[in-house]
Amino acid sequence: MTFGFAPSTATSAAASSVAADSVNRLARMLEPAEWASAGIPLLASPREVVSGLHSRHRPTPSTAVVAVLDHDERLTASASFVRRDTAAADGWEFRNALLAHLRRVVPHDLRRRTPVRTAVLLYCREGDERWTEEDGAWMWGLRDACTLHGLRCGAYITLTRGGWQVLGEGRGGRRPNALSAPPPLADVVAAPGPAPSRTGGGALDALRRTAAR
Numbered sequence: 001m002t003f004g005f006a007p008s009t010a011t012s013a014a015a016s017s018v019a020a021d022s023v024n025r026l027a028r029m030l031e032p033a034e035w036a037s038a039g040i041p042l043l044a045s046p047r048e049v050v051s052g053l054h055s056r057h058r059p060t061p062s063t064a065v066v067a068v069l070d071h072d073e074r075l076t077a078s079a080s081f082v083r084r085d086t087a088a089a090d091g092w093e094f095r096n097a098l099l100a101h102l103r104r105v106v107p108h109d110l111r112r113r114t115p116v117r118t119a120v121l122l123y124c125r126e127g128d129e130r131w132t133e134e135d136g137a138w139m140w141g142l143r144d145a146c147t148l149h150g151l152r153c154g155a156y157i158t159l160t161r162g163g164w165q166v167l168g169e170g171r172g173g174r175r176p177n178a179l180s181a182p183p184p185l186a187d188v189v190a191a192p193g194p195a196p197s198r199t200g201g202g203a204l205d206a207l208r209r210t211a212a213r
Helices: 009-027 033-035 046-055 091-105 133-149 184-190 202-211
Strands: 063-069 073-084 118-124 152-160 163-166 171-172
Touching: 046 063, 046 073, 046 118, 046 152, 046 184, 063 091, 073 202, 091 118, 118 133, 133 152, 184 202
Parallel strands: 118 152
Antiparallel strands: 063 073, 063 118, 152 163, 163 171
């Protein structure tokens, strides 16, 4: 004869709640294939954008930098914050954090029929360039925050020890990286390069104005 105890109703309910939360959390993330098929606009000059945000915000691991670009890829506004919660990544939490910072630095465009500005996200983290569930949650959060703020969802960029990479595009570079010391903003602006075009030079124009202040 075997003796045992049936699980209590409270224990069963708690287990069901945890399972439901896990399912919901997994639903609030985007995989690379979903992101690549979402029609995310390509950055004309991703290295300029990454270098400019790196010099401006000096991100360390667990730092997120959200930036708003106009139609000429000029920087309109940006904000950075550190993810301090060590719990499992949840796109809903990331969406709320991104939306709160967007509201602080730039007014919404919800009255426009179509978005005219684009938000991009640079996230500095540990690990290599391969996609993680945390990346998927940030992608979901960025897309949802853009919708709620009337912005166009732009690139998601990771910054690791090995360099930077625009996920879903296959474009990246070794510098800047999570370990490199950012040069002064004025040095980034003065770096030699091709003459800026209508789309490619927008980030530099914004940086020049900032460096001159």
